[in-house]
Amino acid sequence: MRWHIIWTIFRKELTEALRDRITLVVLVGLPILIYPVAIFSAMQMSKHQSAVEDHRVFKVAVWGVGADGLFDWMRPATNRVALERWVGIEEPLRKDFETGRVQPPTQTNASPERPNLQLGNRSMKLATEPEDAVLKAAREVVSRRQADAVLIIWPGFDEAVRRQDSGQVAVYYDSVIPQSGQAWARLSGQLANYREQLRQDRVHQRQLPSGFVRALDVRGDDVAPIQRQLSDVFGRALPVMLIMLAVVGALMPAVDMTAGEKDRVTMQTLLCAPVRSLEIVGGKFLAVWTISLLSAGANLVGVGLTIGKIASALQVDMVHIGALVAALGLLLPATWTIAALFLAVAVLARDAKDAGNFLGATTFGVMLLVAVPLLPGVELDAWTCCVPLVNVSLLIRALLTGNVGVPLIFLTLVTSLAYASFALSLAARVFGREQNLLGGPISWRSFLRADGQGAPVATPGFALLVFAVAVAAMFYIGLWLAPYGLMVILLATQFGGFFLPSVGLSSLRKLPLRETFSLRRPHWRSVLGSVLVGLTASVTLAGLVLRWTPPPESFLREMQEMLRLGSDHISLWKLIPLIALTPALCEETLFRGLLLSGLRRWGALASIVLTALCFGLLHGSIYRLLPTFVLGLILGYTVWRSRSIYCSMIIHCLNNGLVAFVVWQSQGQDVDIKSVPWSLTLGALLATTIGLLLLRGPKAVSDAAIPEKA
Amino acid sequence: MTNSRSSASPEAPAIIPAEKAFALAAEGLVKRFETVTALNDFSLHVQAGEIVGLLGPNGAGKTTALRMLAGILTPTAGRVSVNGLDLHADPLVAKQHIGFISGDTQLYHRLTPREVLRYFGRLYGMAEDLLAGRIEQLVSELEITSFADRPCRTLSSGQKQRANIARAFLHQPDVLMLDEPTAALDVISGRFIIEAVRRARAQGGAILFSTHIMSEAEELCDRIYLLHEGSIRDHGTLAEILARSGCNNLTEAFLRQALQGREN
Numbered sequence: 001m002r003w004h005i006i007w008t009i010f011r012k013e014l015t016e017a018l019r020d021r022i023t024l025v026v027l028v029g030l031p032i033l034i035y036p037v038a039i040f041s042a043m044q045m046s047k048h049q050s051a052v053e054d055h056r057v058f059k060v061a062v063w064g065v066g067a068d069g070l071f072d073w074m075r076p077a078t079n080r081v082a083l084e085r086w087v088g089i090e091e092p093l094r095k096d097f098e099t100g101r102v103q104p105p106t107q108t109n110a111s112p113e114r115p116n117l118q119l120g121n122r123s124m125k126l127a128t129e130p131e132d133a134v135l136k137a138a139r140e141v142v143s144r145r146q147a148d149a150v151l152i153i154w155p156g157f158d159e160a161v162r163r164q165d166s167g168q169v170a171v172y173y174d175s176v177i178p179q180s181g182q183a184w185a186r187l188s189g190q191l192a193n194y195r196e197q198l199r200q201d202r203v204h205q206r207q208l209p210s211g212f213v214r215a216l217d218v219r220g221d222d223v224a225p226i227q228r229q230l231s232d233v234f235g236r237a238l239p240v241m242l243i244m245l246a247v248v249g250a251l252m253p254a255v256d257m258t259a260g261e262k263d264r265v266t267m268q269t270l271l272c273a274p275v276r277s278l279e280i281v282g283g284k285f286l287a288v289w290t291i292s293l294l295s296a297g298a299n300l301v302g303v304g305l306t307i308g309k310i311a312s313a314l315q316v317d318m319v320h321i322g323a324l325v326a327a328l329g330l331l332l333p334a335t336w337t338i339a340a341l342f343l344a345v346a347v348l349a350r351d352a353k354d355a356g357n358f359l360g361a362t363t364f365g366v367m368l369l370v371a372v373p374l375l376p377g378v379e380l381d382a383w384t385c386c387v388p389l390v391n392v393s394l395l396i397r398a399l400l401t402g403n404v405g406v407p408l409i410f411l412t413l414v415t416s417l418a419y420a421s422f423a424l425s426l427a428a429r430v431f432g433r434e435q436n437l438l439g440g441p442i443s444w445r446s447f448l449r450a451d452g453q454g455a456p457v458a459t460p461g462f463a464l465l466v467f468a469v470a471v472a473a474m475f476y477i478g479l480w481l482a483p484y485g486l487m488v489i490l491l492a493t494q495f496g497g498f499f500l501p502s503v504g505l506s507s508l509r510k511l512p513l514r515e516t517f518s519l520r521r522p523h524w525r526s527v528l529g530s531v532l533v534g535l536t537a538s539v540t541l542a543g544l545v546l547r548w549t550p551p552p553e554s555f556l557r558e559m560q561e562m563l564r565l566g567s568d569h570i571s572l573w574k575l576i577p578l579i580a581l582t583p584a585l586c587e588e589t590l591f592r593g594l595l596l597s598g599l600r601r602w603g604a605l606a607s608i609v610l611t612a613l614c615f616g617l618l619h620g621s622i623y624r625l626l627p628t629f630v631l632g633l634i635l636g637y638t639v640w641r642s643r644s645i646y647c648s649m650i651i652h653c654l655n656n657g658l659v660a661f662v663v664w665q666s667q668g669q670d671v672d673i674k675s676v677p678w679s680l681t682l683g684a685l686l687a688t689t690i691g692l693l694l695l696r697g698p699k700a701v702s703d704a705a706i707p708e709k710a
Numbered sequence: 711m712t713n714s715r716s717s718a719s720p721e722a723p724a725i726i727p728a729e730k731a732f733a734l735a736a737e738g739l740v741k742r743f744e745t746v747t748a749l750n751d752f753s754l755h756v757q758a759g760e761i762v763g764l765l766g767p768n769g770a771g772k773t774t775a776l777r778m779l780a781g782i783l784t785p786t787a788g789r790v791s792v793n794g795l796d797l798h799a800d801p802l803v804a805k806q807h808i809g810f811i812s813g814d815t816q817l818y819h820r821l822t823p824r825e826v827l828r829y830f831g832r833l834y835g836m837a838e839d840l841l842a843g844r845i846e847q848l849v850s851e852l853e854i855t856s857f858a859d860r861p862c863r864t865l866s867s868g869q870k871q872r873a874n875i876a877r878a879f880l881h882q883p884d885v886l887m888l889d890e891p892t893a894a895l896d897v898i899s900g901r902f903i904i905e906a907v908r909r910a911r912a913q914g915g916a917i918l919f920s921t922h923i924m925s926e927a928e929e930l931c932d933r934i935y936l937l938h939e940g941s942i943r944d945h946g947t948l949a950e951i952l953a954r955s956g957c958n959n960l961t962e963a964f965l966r967q968a969l970q971g972r973e974n
Binding site for chain 2: 004005008009012015016019020264265266268269270271272273274275276
């Protein structure tokens, strides 16, 4: 992979996209304008609306006799409820009220509100319930808008109030008519106040203490500060918003740069040029990502600033500029995942119309995944951080509410990067196929198969796939075998997760094992050098890396616990095979064997660094990342230079063995690995360097250029 | 492209000594799409300083053949070498020697011809100062100056094809492949391209020119391959082909070949 080619393609795609004025306006210009306009006009509307509401006087028909006290209570103009007797009632029904023949419905034949002034509980009426005449007549009145609601004073109301019993009233309203609903809200409030008034009068008359009717005064207070409540709400809404913004930003460019290029018949020319499909896809991905980021960023800034403005007007300190920057940062994983996914899908399309359809379906899938975090109880953990898009969505929420650990953040970013890389390598595969140019149907099998002619070699895609298998295997083995102890987990992970998949999948793919795993007898100087490096690398690493980035004590204790396999009395003959020999065999087979040879075509530097990074990541802890990464660099260089995996196995075995031995010898006491004296450190560094310089290829082989085929 | 899995290493090109004399050589190319055989046992060679015509009706397999020769398609069987380099083993190096134009090729609508040239120059790994000089040279030689800085979507087809020729000539390839380059052009623009091709031959280029226009082939080509229904029916100089067929012109000779093929 040549970065200048990727850069050239990226620049050209970006130039083209930015020259498309419509894209630019829709993706970047519009959002900046549209949010302030939309939100402010919505606010103005609702302000106006509520002003109108506040001054509206609701007309309430009152059916029933008496209740003059209630009328007096409602009379003040500030109540804005106008009670009018007998509005819209038919004469016979009025007669029934006056003669007291109407009865309140029984419990089974419940009216929308129980007639004893019990407020607030809105019960749904089933259609099968028999309806009484009052309800029917009231519905008529409300739906003909003769009144906003109907207040029924059931016969015997005055009498009951006088007896200091419950006076029965009912309110009929229609929740579908907004005005009727509002009338109910206001009326119920007034009725509650009236009830409170009656109650106080009664308590007063009987000279009871004020706490008599309120035997227990319960008060609940939410201790979460307003910011956290708001960020919880935002934490749920923001991931969905950010990912949808990324979708909007990535959609058009992804179609344009793949299917669009086919439509415009420029693809053929590009495929004539001496560039690899991975480079083309890489450049296009960077361009889609950039545009998606720009667009989503513009949207976010538009929303953020608008909400910030509103919040400051409401004097709520809600949107910090820091939060906005953080959200912009969170756009990175969201947009790179979406850009890679969309590009991989759009590449499959024959033309822009196809691509539009494919991406429409993909967007639907994306929405489903993004909505998962809205479900209650779904949190970011070791499981969910492995689900694409769900993990990014959950991470955004977790970061906003502030309850997430560094390892999970790290793991989420790594997995989302891994998914994006996987999507891109698939896209590159499709791009390299001729169906891409001809627009023929693409069989999924065909591009998972080895292509090209001649002897097969491990490809980067294949090597990374096996690495992904190893990561997944390690994760699940760790989970499932947890009860059986460290020893079982270690053996199962090393052999079942690393060794078998590497050798098995390579054999299945008919890769030449000698080439793939660098099974060559090393030069004697390489063996000597490896022994020297193996004996001194751990001291060098402890003396340099751990001195500069010291891990916490708790972590070191945990490590030592692990190096003793959880037991203080493990014998050395058990410890050395498990801690030294097994990883030397299994990890080297995967990393310096398959992965290094798979990535070889990307050049010495890239393949060694990437292999080391994978090696570091697989050790599953942010504190171990740097030391294992540096060890990975040493091991990778060793195999590249000596062309023999046995050399790195020697180093790995000696290195692990030495560390395990030191920990074993300490017999349960903490080993202070952070304070290696400088003299020892420098001595070890010198020896490691000499060891590395001693490395030689099996025969006289020039430095970097190792032929593909021996 | 990644059609071939082995990476390019400029230091160690795969040399095919037997074909070293030819700028472009194809040997036993076969291309099958699912059940259809588009091209069968296709062999061809082009020397430096020679224009070779690939002549055939629509659907004969000319485009498939040229795409395989340019490394865009992978042959089902057979091999292609460009200046002795195996195209499919070493695509990145071999493609440096190839310039390819087809009649339906378009340019990036929103870029100007100058930008298109700069883009492809970089993809071909040309050094920036060399590239700038080469672009200026081509812009003036191919009379592009007047529209060199206008977006390509505003250009006429003749102008586009001129810019396309500049793109194909840009990295000074030894082998030029032209797939019906005059198909969509008027007489004047077509003539311009023919002249450009002649100039390239004079400079020692090896040119493979596919067309279904017999007169064009008669006028331009040093040698001709007659392609029909995916296989080569005859090849040689114009005089040889006419002599073998006993016809007066290429059209008749071609028709006779085509009919013979059907009878067989």
